[in-house]
Amino acid sequence: MTKEILYIKIAKILEDQILSETLRIGDKLPSIRSVQKIYDVSLNTVKLAFLELESKSLIESRPKSGYYVSKTSQRKFALPSISKPEVSDKECEPEDLISKVFNTLHYKNIRQFSLGVPDPSLLPIAKLNKGVIKTIRNLEGSGTAYEPLEGSLNLRRNIAKWSLVLEGKITEDDLVTTSGAMNAIFNCLMAVTKRGDTIAIESPVYFGIIQIAKAMGLNVIELPTHPVTGVDIDALRKIIHKVDACCFISNFSNPLGSLMPEERKKELVELLTYHNIPLIEDDLYGNLFFGTSRPKPCKAFDEAGIVM
Numbered sequence: 001m002t003k004e005i006l007y008i009k010i011a012k013i014l015e016d017q018i019l020s021e022t023l024r025i026g027d028k029l030p031s032i033r034s035v036q037k038i039y040d041v042s043l044n045t046v047k048l049a050f051l052e053l054e055s056k057s058l059i060e061s062r063p064k065s066g067y068y069v070s071k072t073s074q075r076k077f078a079l080p081s082i083s084k085p086e087v088s089d090k091e092c093e094p095e096d097l098i099s100k101v102f103n104t105l106h107y108k109n110i111r112q113f114s115l116g117v118p119d120p121s122l123l124p125i126a127k128l129n130k131g132v133i134k135t136i137r138n139l140e141g142s143g144t145a146y147e148p149l150e151g152s153l154n155l156r157r158n159i160a161k162w163s164l165v166l167e168g169k170i171t172e173d174d175l176v177t178t179s180g181a182m183n184a185i186f187n188c189l190m191a192v193t194k195r196g197d198t199i200a201i202e203s204p205v206y207f208g209i210i211q212i213a214k215a216m217g218l219n220v221i222e223l224p225t226h227p228v229t230g231v232d233i234d235a236l237r238k239i240i241h242k243v244d245a246c247c248f249i250s251n252f253s254n255p256l257g258s259l260m261p262e263e264r265k266k267e268l269v270e271l272l273t274y275h276n277i278p279l280i281e282d283d284l285y286g287n288l289f290f291g292t293s294r295p296k297p298c299k300a301f302d303e304a305g306i307v308m
Contacts, residue, residue, distance in 0.1 A: 011048075
């Protein structure tokens with residue numbers, strides 16, 4: 001049995017004891033050395049198991065005392081209900097709330113939970129600055145020269161090498177780099193839709209998608225979305241004849257955080273391939289997984305080239 005499986009197995013045993021309240025809030029866990037002897041494993045394996053439990057807020061470390069079951073171990077989080085939007089194509093209306101949110105960005109006394117931006121104190125600013133300076137020095141003309149329209153060849157080549165989850169299905173020629181996720185989605189929609197077309201989106205959805213659709217004169221159909229498994233494919237199947245393109249986040253959607261199971265991703269790609277409808281997949285959160293392996297994007301099941 002590999003070291004990785006061993007530490008997960010040990011963590012699962014302790015997690016089950018905590019969730020069943022065999023180990024209760026405030027109870028002290030066996031010491032790391034005790035667990036090492038019980039399971040005849042290395043100290044590092046036990047430490048990894050305890051770190052796994054800490055990451056789930058099941059246990060906490062107390063200086064010079066050991067590990068204890070945390071107060072948050074029995075906390076139950078309520079799931080949002082499945083969204084039930086009106087399934088009809090409609091023009092996007094401007095949202096005053098969006099303007100209000102952005103008008104508060106300069107307020108230092110407001111914690112911005114409305115945006116996916118970490119506090120600067122959590123970032124290694126000095127290291128980032130050093131890395132940027134080093135990179136610029138190595139660029140032709142210190143970064144003042146024009147890049148190819150599709151973006152830096154070196155960057156695209158390294159992205160292709162890094163995309164192991166796609167099992168070697170992409171090369172640098174398949175990639176175009178942009179100034180950000182919204183710019184990429186805009187470019188994709190420009191390539192496959194025209195004013196008056198209809199796109200299918202999740203509900204709720206990141207407001208930036210609504211803004212792009214509004215600016216491009218596109219209609220949207222909001223689909224029911226499950227907080228765990230993602231967009232309702234059966235609902236999409238019923239209105240597929242109205243749809244010109246789809247725009248989904250299959251891995252940890254924003255804002256629900258749902259993760260579409262692999263079999264549903266495959267079903268979605270097969271459905272859209274049959275109807276020759278492009279899917280714009282925003283996989284910006286795929287690497288932020290907790291578990292043994294990164295979830296595959298829908299692109300991994302794309303044989304016809306319809307997933308962008």
